[in-house]
Structure formats: structure tokens, C-alpha cells
Amino acid sequence: xxxxxxxxxxxxxxxxxxxxxxxxxxxxxxxxxxxxxxxxxxxxxxxxxxxxxxxxxxxxxxxxxxxxxxxxxxxxxxxxxxxxxxxxxxxxxxxxxxxxxxxxxxxxxxxxxxxxxxxxxxxxxxxxxxxxxxxxxxxxxxxxxxxxxxxxxxxxxxxxxxxxxxxxxxxxxxxxxxxxxxxxxxxxxxxxxxxxxxxxxxxxxxxxxxxxxxxxxxxxxxxxxxxxxxxxxxxxxxxxxxxxxxxxxxx
Amino acid sequence: xxxxxxxxxxxxxxxxxxxxxxxxxxxxxxxxxxxxxxxxxxxxxxxxxxxxxxxxxxxxxxxxxxxxxxxxxxxxxxxxxxxxxxxxxxxxxxxxxxxxxxxxxxxxxxxxxxxxxxxxxxxxxxxxxxxxxxxxxxxxxxxxxxxxxxxxxxxxxxxxxxxxxxxxxxxxxxxxxxxxxxxxxxxxxxxxxx
Numbered sequence: 001x002x003x004x005x006x007x008x009x010x011x012x013x014x015x016x017x018x019x020x021x022x023x024x025x026x027x028x029x030x031x032x033x034x035x036x037x038x039x040x041x042x043x044x045x046x047x048x049x050x051x052x053x054x055x056x057x058x059x060x061x062x063x064x065x066x067x068x069x070x071x072x073x074x075x076x077x078x079x080x081x082x083x084x085x086x087x088x089x090x091x092x093x094x095x096x097x098x099x100x101x102x103x104x105x106x107x108x109x110x111x112x113x114x115x116x117x118x119x120x121x122x123x124x125x126x127x128x129x130x131x132x133x134x135x136x137x138x139x140x141x142x143x144x145x146x147x148x149x150x151x152x153x154x155x156x157x158x159x160x161x162x163x164x165x166x167x168x169x170x171x172x173x174x175x176x177x178x179x180x181x182x183x184x185x186x187x188x189x190x191x192x193x194x195x196x197x198x199x200x201x202x203x204x205x206x207x208x209x210x211x212x213x214x215x216x217x218x219x220x221x222x223x224x225x226x227x228x229x230x231x232x233x234x235x236x237x238x239x240x241x242x243x244x245x246x247x248x249x250x251x
Numbered sequence: 252x253x254x255x256x257x258x259x260x261x262x263x264x265x266x267x268x269x270x271x272x273x274x275x276x277x278x279x280x281x282x283x284x285x286x287x288x289x290x291x292x293x294x295x296x297x298x299x300x301x302x303x304x305x306x307x308x309x310x311x312x313x314x315x316x317x318x319x320x321x322x323x324x325x326x327x328x329x330x331x332x333x334x335x336x337x338x339x340x341x342x343x344x345x346x347x348x349x350x351x352x353x354x355x356x357x358x359x360x361x362x363x364x365x366x367x368x369x370x371x372x373x374x375x376x377x378x379x380x381x382x383x384x385x386x387x388x389x390x391x392x393x394x395x396x397x398x399x400x401x402x403x404x405x406x407x408x409x410x411x412x413x414x415x416x417x418x419x420x421x422x423x424x425x426x427x428x429x430x431x432x433x434x435x436x437x438x439x440x441x442x443x444x445x
Contacts, residue, residue, distance in 0.1 A: 049376055059285075
């Protein structure tokens with residue numbers, strides 16, 4: 001497609017009408033083309049206003065009580081600044097009997113054990129492969145590639161690649177939820193070659209999820225994810241669902 | 252409701268004040284429900300999306316950036332996307348009967364936006380939208396409110412792909428012509444704050 005062809009796709013892009021191949025081509029142009037970016041700003045603002053072309057339909061009255069009930073069923077958010085309780089020591093300490101000391105010692109032992117138990121429970125539970133992700137992030141000279149949403153507007157995350165390119169982990173979050181008969185499927189696209197690199201049965205799209213990428217980073221053009229039937233794409237190494245996001249590795 | 256109280260309510264939501272969320276729900280549940288219904292075409296799904304949007308707001312109130320636009324635009328965009336996601340999961344992307352052209356005279360949201368919130372420019376734009384040829388407006392609506400791509404619309408309307416692309420491009424270009432026409436200083440400043 002010529003640049004002019006791509007510029008003509010911007011109105012459709014702003015309202016989400018592009019097919020995947022057109023969208024990827026236009027997004028590449030948008031990275032560098034100031035005129036394309038300016039046009040997109042206009043069309044995006046226009047698209048926002050289209051929302052107001054909807055007939056008003058009063059929300060049912062029971063929704064308010066329903067929302068309250070749903071809130072009550074969710075964990076409360078606790079403000080970070082909780083009040084500190086003041087503890088004042090006794091003014092006149094006195095000698096203690098052996099029995100009192102024994103009871104106090106036992107109580108202290110129980111407190112220590114209880115404290116240890118609570119602290120171990122409170123330690124953050126890492127998601128699978130999150131530790132490996134954190135290890136790479138802590139290293140020097142790593143490469144990072146952002147997750148670029150395509151059809152999943154809220155998708156976020158990044159691919160981190162350890163120095164040397166031998167280890168890499170993809171962090172993904174905020175994907176659209178899927179039904180029980182669907183799966184998330186991850187793909188590596190290099191040139192004309194598309195290869196499935198995993199099928200994931202996550203219960204929600206919320207995440208974050210951490211996926212080690214086994215392929216050498218030099219052999220990856222783009223990583224992408226789609227929603228497919230439970231067993232994966234029926235076409236084998238060819239996705240059937242919309243691309244949720246892309247991670248462009250090869251520049 | 253002006254933006255300042257909205258920001259206050261959003262701050263309250265972030266520290267767990269349920270009453271603040273309920274207040275926003277009272278104020279915005281009808282626009283949210285209206286957009287969800289427009290996409291989904293039935294009250295049951297529209298109610299679910301409405302509640303999901305406010306629960307997302309409960310979890311992610313921090314993600315609203317008042318520098319990037321008005322709250323109502325932000326929450327209605329979330330609503331439309333959530334409704335389209337639900338439509339896709341339902342695996343039935345055909346729009347409800349008679350829904351394509353039912354907005355020939357676009358509603359102006361006066362009750363929620365008020366005269367001070369909606370610029371003449373925005374009114375003009377919605378007016379021009381109502382005057383677009385049906386073929387152009389239908390194609391725009393099918394994409395915007397039903398998440399259909401060029402190919403989907405071509406198949407749904409049984410029209411050539413190139414024709415569908417032209418309809419969307421021409422319709423949107425007419426709207427942009429209104430959007431970019433010389434206007435008053437005030438409108439110019441407010442153009443991107445819808």
C-alpha cells in the first residue's frame with residue numbers, strides 16, 4: 001500500500017473498521033508520519049463525539065441497588081494511611097512470680113510463632129514465571145519491547161529480553177475475558193511464517209501473566225496473541241481470531 | 252456535573268468510598284446504559300455492561316486523566332468498547348433489527364452535557380452526521396457501534412469491500428470538514444476537550 005492509501009485508511013482506523021493487516025500497516029506509518037498523526041487526532045476527536053449520537057434510554061432503577069450489592073460482595077479498598085495506635089508503658093514495674101514468667105514466656109513464644117506464620121502468609125505470592133521476569137528486569141543491558149494493543153484496547157505488558165538474547169519473558173495483562181470453550185493463543189510471526197508458541201487457558205484476562213519465550217530473540221519478528229477455540233486455532237499455524245496485541249521485536 | 256466534583260468523586264473512589272461511586276452511578280448510569288443498549292440491543296446485556304463499567308471505575312478510577320478529555324467521553328468510550336467485547340463473546344455480531352439507521356436524528360445529550368458543555372461545533376458535527384447518506388452513516392455506525400471491520404460490513408450488507416471503504420472514508424471526511432473549518436477562538440480551544 002502506498003502512503004496515500006494508508007492515509008485514506010485513517011478515518012476507518014479511528015472508528016475501528018480496519019482489518020488486521022490494514023491496521024498493522026497503518027500503525028507502522030503512524031509511528032513516524034506527523035501528518036498521519038495529525039489526521040488521526042482529528043478523526044479520534046470526531047469518533048468520541050459519535051458516542052453522543054445515541055438515543056437516551058433511562059437506566060433501570062434497580063441498577064443502583066444492584067451495584068451496591070456487587071460492591072458489598074467485593075473486598076474493600078483500605079486506605080494506605082491507617083491510624084497508628086499509641087501504646088504507653090506501665091509506670092511502676094514490679095517483680096514477677098515464676099508462674100507469671102512461665103505464662104508470659106509461653107505467650108511470647110506463641111506470639112512469635114503467630115507472627116512468623118502471619119508474615120509467611122503475607123509474603124507476596126509470585127505468579128508463575130514472575131520470578132524469572134523480575135530476575136531479567138534486574139539485570140543490566142536488557143531489551144524491553146512494549147505490548148501494543150490491537151483489538152484489545154486495554155492490553156498492556158512488555159517483553160523483557162536478557163542480555164545476549166537467550167532468555168526472555170513476556171508479561172501480559174488486561175486482556176478481554178474469554179468463555180470456557182476458548183483459549184488465548186500466542187504466535188510468533190517472522191516474515192511470512194506464523195508459528196503457534198502456546199495455548200493458554202487463563203480463567204480471566206486480567207493477569208498479569210508471565211510467559212517465557214523459548215525462541216531465540218533474533219528469530220522473532222513479532223509476537224501476537226489471538227482468542228481461539230479451546231484446543232487452539234483449527235487452522236494450525238494460522239490464527240482465526242482478531243489479534244489482541246502485538247509486540248514488535250524486529251525493527 | 253462539572254469536572255471538579257467528578258475529580259473529587261474519583262479521588263474518593265480511590266480510597267474506597269462507595270458513596271462516591273454511587274453518586275457517579277446516579278449521574279452517569281443513563282448515558283452508559285444508553286450506549287450499551289445501542290451496541291447490544293437488549294436490556295439484559297446492557298445492564299450487565301453498565302454495571303461492569305462502574306465496577307471497572309471502582310477498580311481503576313486512577314486511570315482517568317482529566318488533561319486528556321472530559322469524564323463523560325472517557326466513560327462512554329469504555330462503555331462502547333466493553334459492549335463490543337460482549338457482543339463478540341456472544342458470537343453474534345449482527346446488529347439488532349432496525350438498529351442501523353435508528354439514529355438518523357442524533358440525540359444531543361443535552362441533559363447530561365448541558366449547553367455549556369457541548370460546543371456549537373459538536374452540535375454541527377452531529378447535525379451533519381444526521382444528514383449523511385444512509386449508506387455512509389450505516390457503514391460508520393456498524394463499525395463504531397458494532398465493532399465491525401470493513402470485511403465484516405461488506406459481508407453483512409452484501410456490498411463490495413471497496414464500496415464499504417469508500418462509504419466510511421467519505422462520511423468521515425465530511426465530518427472532518429466540519430471539524431476543521433475555521434471557527435471561533437473558544438471552539439478552537441475546546442475542540443479537543445470533548
